[in-house]
Amino acid sequence: MISVVGAGTGAAPVDGPDWRGVSLAVGARRHLEAAGVPPGVRRVVLGPLAPALDAVAAQLASGGRVVVLASGDPGFFGIVRVLAERFGPRALEVRPAVPSVAAAFARAGLPWDDAAVVSAHGRDPRTAVNVCRAHPKTAVLTGPGAGPAELGAALAGTGLPRTLVVASALGSPGERVEWLSPAEAAARAWPDEVNVVLCLDESRALAAAPRALAGPPRPPAQWALPEEAFEHRDSMITKYEVRALALARLGPRRGDLVWDVGAGSGSVAVECARLGAAAIAVERTADGAERCRANAAAHGVDVQTVHGSAPGALERLPDPDAVFVGGGGGELEPVVALCARRARRAVVVTLAALDRVPAVRAALASAGLRCDGVLLHSSRLAPLPGDVVRLAARNPVFVLWGTRPATEGAPS
Known part of the structure; x- marks a missing residue:
């Protein structure tokens, strides 16, 4: 049997392990030192996981119990996953403590059932940054190269209303919880003891109503919204039939960043944001940029x-x-x-001019993207006198896309 014991937000377990029959203790050095491991119990300090897992396997094969010490709730972005994969869930006895995310939100006086939670520990920090861009209430589990300074630097120039709540050394005598702007966080040198960074739009830090489903709001039931859902100029907006296909090929999802280049009304950027992605609208005209901002605000x-x-x-x-x-x-x-050189997954281009199709396809292919496309020609139902309808044809539009082969069918 493997006893997995959460050590709370400090170093010592909230309830000390039962050391009877235990032959091996595994954990970070600070957890082992604080837990009072008996002299006869062999210790393995966690570093690379593979040697520790091999030591656990060898101990189980020879008999005797194993205790694994971990921070907070070891089932929440913790060691329970790898232990269950290696030894099976029934070999584990898990005793969780308060996770650091819950402690950080408690210190901030906020509920967290409506928060997005993302780990940047040992992972590409861009996912955490994109979730912070897209969601008004995000908790980031920090790691080397993905702490308050890096998050602050990535968010400082966006113009998005964000406050960072930096929770350091939670549960210890040196605990600190600080509220800063992204620019202030970026300008500081931070200790290794940072546990969690909360990224908040303070005006939306509380959900409008009680929640039935934890986590960020679910994606909308409806997308490819009608043109009337957006402010636009002289019908200069991507029509909803075209937008539906473009969104299907873009595949916006939580943790992604999507550019909308030549945004006009920003309808594509807004729809991507509604589906959970971070979005940047790039527009050359001042009035168009203002429309993008207005449409984003109107859709929340x-x-x-x-x-x-x-x-x-x-x-x-x-x-x-x-x-x-x-x-x-x-x-x-x-x-x-x-765009084709820099996009990690896909580029979608819409255009009306047949003459430009070969050059666009060549530009996509030159960056190693797999190209495809359609000529989209739709007719909408339009009313006629006498309670009848006719078909009203729309201008045909080429929708071309390029997909990076290594990402086709990749999981979220």
Whole structure:
């Protein structure tokens, strides 16, 4: 039997392990020192997991119990997963303590049943940054290279209303909980004892109503919204039939970053944000940029809006997972080429001009993307006198897309 004991937010377990019959103790050095491991029990200090798991397997084979000490709730982004995969869930006796996320929200005086929780410990921090961009209430489990300074630097220039609550050394005599702007967090040197960073839009830190389902709001039941759902100029907006196909090929999901280049009304960026992705709308006209901001606010989502012309305006943006390019200005080919080089997964381009299709396909293919596309020509039902309808044809639109082969069918 393996007893997995949570040590709370400090070093010592809330309830000390039962050491009777225990032959091996595994844990971080501070947990082993605080737990009062008896002299006859062999210790394995956690570093790389493989040697520790091999030591546990050898001990179980020779008899005797094993105690594994871990922080907080070891079933929440913790060691229970790898132990269950190696030895099976029935070999584990888990005694969780208060997870650091729960402690951090408690110190902030906030509920956390509506929060997104993301681990940046030993993982690519861009996922945590994108979740912080997209959601008004996020908890980030920190790690080397993904602490308050890095999160603050990534969020400081977005224009999104965010406050960072940095919880350090939770449960210890040196515990600190500090509220800072992203820029203030980026300017500080932080100790290794940071447990959790809460990223909040303080105006939306409380859910509007009691929740039945934990976590961030569910994705909307309806997408590819009608044009009337957005403020736009002279019908200069991606039509909903085109938007539906574009969204299907972009595949926006929580943790992703999507660029909407030549955003116009920002309808694609807003729809991506409604589906949980972080979104950046890039628009060359001042009135168009303002419409993007207004549409994002009207739909209750966070979209960073960049007023500038592509490709120059794209140079300093973080790399996207997917890109939508709308419109057909004179710089279309170099814009598509730049987006194709930097997109991690997919680029979708809509255009009306047949003459530009070969150049766009070539730009996508030159970056190693697998290209495909359709000519989308739809007719909508339109009323006629006498309570009858006719078909009203829309202008045909080419929808081209390129997908990076290594990411096709990849899980979320």
